[in-house]
Amino acid sequence: MDLSLTDDQLALREAVADLLTKESPPERVRAAEPSGFDPELWGLVAGMGLPSMTVPEAAGGGGGSTVDLAVVAEEFGRRVAAAPVIEAAAATGLLARVGATGLLQDVVTGGLLPTLALRPAVGGVARLVPAGAVADVVIALDGDALVAVRSSVGPASPLAVPPNLGSSPVADRRLDDGERTVLATGATARDAHAHAVAVWQALMSAALVGLASAALDMGVAYVKQRRAFGVLVGWFQAVQHRLADVATQVDGARLLAYEAAWAFDEGLPNARALSSMAFLYASEASFRAARESLQFHGGYGYTLEYDIQLYFRRAKAWPLALGDPRREYQRLAALLFEHQEA
Numbered sequence: 001m002d003l004s005l006t007d008d009q010l011a012l013r014e015a016v017a018d019l020l021t022k023e024s025p026p027e028r029v030r031a032a033e034p035s036g037f038d039p040e041l042w043g044l045v046a047g048m049g050l051p052s053m054t055v056p057e058a059a060g061g062g063g064g065s066t067v068d069l070a071v072v073a074e075e076f077g078r079r080v081a082a083a084p085v086i087e088a089a090a091a092t093g094l095l096a097r098v099g100a101t102g103l104l105q106d107v108v109t110g111g112l113l114p115t116l117a118l119r120p121a122v123g124g125v126a127r128l129v130p131a132g133a134v135a136d137v138v139i140a141l142d143g144d145a146l147v148a149v150r151s152s153v154g155p156a157s158p159l160a161v162p163p164n165l166g167s168s169p170v171a172d173r174r175l176d177d178g179e180r181t182v183l184a185t186g187a188t189a190r191d192a193h194a195h196a197v198a199v200w201q202a203l204m205s206a207a208l209v210g211l212a213s214a215a216l217d218m219g220v221a222y223v224k225q226r227r228a229f230g231v232l233v234g235w236f237q238a239v240q241h242r243l244a245d246v247a248t249q250v251d252g253a254r255l256l257a258y259e260a261a262w263a264f265d266e267g268l269p270n271a272r273a274l275s276s277m278a279f280l281y282a283s284e285a286s287f288r289a290a291r292e293s294l295q296f297h298g299g300y301g302y303t304l305e306y307d308i309q310l311y312f313r314r315a316k317a318w319p320l321a322l323g324d325p326r327r328e329y330q331r332l333a334a335l336l337f338e339h340q341e342a
Helices: 007-023 026-031 039-048 066-078 085-098 101-110 186-223 237-266 271-296 298-302 308-322 325-337
Strands: 114-116 125-129 137-142 145-150 171-174 179-185
Touching (some): 007 039, 007 066, 026 308, 066 085, 066 186, 066 237, 085 101, 085 137, 085 186, 114 186, 125 137, 137 186, 145 186, 186 271, 186 308, 271 298, 271 308, 308 325
Parallel strands (some): 114 137
Antiparallel strands (some): 125 171, 137 145, 145 179
């Protein structure tokens, strides 16, 4: 297993980094709050074909790999960019996987924004869907059916976003409100949905690694210029040790996130378990990095004027899109030991 990035992937990372440096500075991230969606940035992202990178070229996609998408996701996390590229990529990949050719073409060539409901619908309603407030198409598991619902909601006609810690464009979506297409049923539907959620986890892991890296950089930069008792805070060993621990944990999270993405590309049977592990570990690493950096900022870290609070809030909120982490630990145990989930 060699997780080193190829020359093409390095070039992709540089291109995405350049785009986000220009189009998603902290000022733009703040301007997108509280909805957490920047329509101009989304237009650029869709125009680059990033959400459809893993769709076969014959279907109008980029023919790329999950690792390619992980590279993109890490850069988006590094800048907490207000565009739902992860949800859109997971949903687009799912459409390709189930062979929904017509809808896939509308998404790839028509610029529609698709998203994925991570949890099964309850009473015909998909609850707190990531990017649900702005998505043209919502894909959800409704009973034994995997359905795609296209409605009048979209980037130009968003729903109201309930207040949330991460300023994410989440929303409930009714599955009887719009043009409903059944993509699969029975075991096939459940398996396809589980696979898409696992891909989302792998990509979110990479995004959380990017977030953690940026938060760590902020903490390091601040302790190198903040003084206490007449010396730079960064000279204190307790501060140095905490930063070193965070850096080590972030490196481990990055390795696991890219291993999970690689496992999907290789079709390995443990890809979903690796994705769950990466997601849980990256969630812990990103929150620790943001928390430590915020504390090193002192009282300033809690003020809206400092960027670290943007990262701290999202480090806590992004993983909660999947639900209670304790439930995910239980599911991971079932995946590892091949027991049925309770």
